[in-house]
Amino acid sequence: MGAKLTPLAVAVLSLLHEKTMHPYEMAQLMRERFTDHHVKVKAGSLYHTVDRLAAAELIEVVGTQRDGKRPERTVYGITPAGRDAVLERARAMLSTPAEEYPEFVNGLSLIDELGAEEAIVELRRRELELATGVAADQVILAKLHEQQVAGVHQLHWRYSAARREFELEWTRQLIDDLKHGRISWHEDKPALTLLTEDGSGAQNG
CATH class of the missing domain: 1.10.10.10 (Winged helix-like DNA-binding domain superfamily/Winged helix DNA-binding domain)
Structure with a gap:
C-alpha cells in the first residue's frame, strides 16, 4: 500500500x-x-x-x-x-496540522451575501444542532468511562467534544455580535432588522 x-x-x-x-x-x-x-x-x-x-x-x-x-x-x-x-x-x-477546508469556514465568507437577518436564522439552526451534539458527546464519554475504556482510547472523543463545545460557544457569540451590530458591513448593506417579541421590526444601526 x-x-x-x-x-x-x-x-x-x-x-x-x-x-x-x-x-x-x-x-x-x-x-x-x-x-x-x-x-x-x-x-x-x-x-x-x-x-x-x-x-x-x-x-x-x-x-x-x-x-x-x-x-x-x-x-x-x-x-x-x-x-x-x-x-x-x-x-x-x-x-503536522492538516490543510482542511471545512464548509463552515467557507460559509462564514458568504455571510455578507446573506445579510445579518438571514445569517442569524441559519446560525441558530447550527446552534441547535451543535448543542444536541455536545449533549450526545457527554453521553458517549460517560459510556466510555463506565465501560472502563482506557483513557488513551478516549482521547479522540475528548478532543472532538471539546472542539464541538468551542464551536457552539463561538457560534453563540457570533449570533450575539450580529444581533447587536458589532460586526462591520459594507456601506451598501441594509441595517439589520431585528424582530421584537410581538413580531414587529426594529432597526439596528
Whole structure:
C-alpha cells in the first residue's frame, strides 16, 4: 500500500498494534470505542481494507478462530512493515496540522451575501444542532468511562467534544455580535432588522 493510509486502514493497523484479532472483533472494538463515529466503518469496506493491507504485507494471517458453531474466522497480526507504516502516519498526524477546508469556514465568507437577518436564522439552526451534539458527546464519554475504556482510547472523543463545545460557544457569540451590530458591513448593506417579541421590526444601526 504505497499510497497514504486511509483513516480506516489506520484504525485497523492501530487495533492490530494492540493484539492479533479477526475483522469481526475489530468491528466490535470500533463500535465499543465509538471509533465508527469518526471513521466510516461498514462490513464491506472493513474486509476490503483488511484484504488491501494483507496484499501490501502490512498485516498477515496468523491463524484461525472458531467460536462454537460459528464459521471459522481468519485472525490477522501486524507485520513489522505495518508497524512502521502506522507509526510513521501517527507521527505525521500528531505533529503536522492538516490543510482542511471545512464548509463552515467557507460559509462564514458568504455571510455578507446573506445579510445579518438571514445569517442569524441559519446560525441558530447550527446552534441547535451543535448543542444536541455536545449533549450526545457527554453521553458517549460517560459510556466510555463506565465501560472502563482506557483513557488513551478516549482521547479522540475528548478532543472532538471539546472542539464541538468551542464551536457552539463561538457560534453563540457570533449570533450575539450580529444581533447587536458589532460586526462591520459594507456601506451598501441594509441595517439589520431585528424582530421584537410581538413580531414587529426594529432597526439596528
